[in-house]
Amino acid sequence: MAAPRLRQLRRDNTLFKLAMNAVRLHLEEDDRLARQPQLRTAPDTDLEFVQHSIDQWVGVATKYIAHKFRCPAPQAMQLLGELLVDLKTNIPVGELRQVPYQQALFLPPAWVTGQQPIASAPAAEEG
Numbered sequence: 001m002a003a004p005r006l007r008q009l010r011r012d013n014t015l016f017k018l019a020m021n022a023v024r025l026h027l028e029e030d031d032r033l034a035r036q037p038q039l040r041t042a043p044d045t046d047l048e049f050v051q052h053s054i055d056q057w058v059g060v061a062t063k064y065i066a067h068k069f070r071c072p073a074p075q076a077m078q079l080l081g082e083l084l085v086d087l088k089t090n091i092p093v094g095e096l097r098q099v100p101y102q103q104a105l106f107l108p109p110a111w112v113t114g115q116q117p118i119a120s121a122p123a124a125e126e127g
Helices: 005-013 014-033 044-069 073-090 101-105 109-113 118-126
Strands: none
Touching: 005 073, 005 109, 014 044, 014 073, 014 101, 044 073, 044 101
């Protein structure tokens, strides 16, 4: 299967939601580091939690891409990176900030434990 194009990734509603949560948390991370530059060398518990949450969203999104588009994990990570850059570049920051911060912090528990297959992700996102 050929690698999906960026436009195809962006149109996938589930992937778009996963990526938007990661982007929203990246904004929060950037804000915290701008306000408190010392956190770069010694992150506090809150910043570490934000970074952990980013890692979780990125992990779920990468697995989703690899599964849906049948590509190896490194390629899925590269595609996700391109999508994240595209979202950060082309969507106004004000619109990105409309993703609720508290919602972006927490993955659905079934996704964290790995009990829910990626294929049922759209149903989980609609609720």
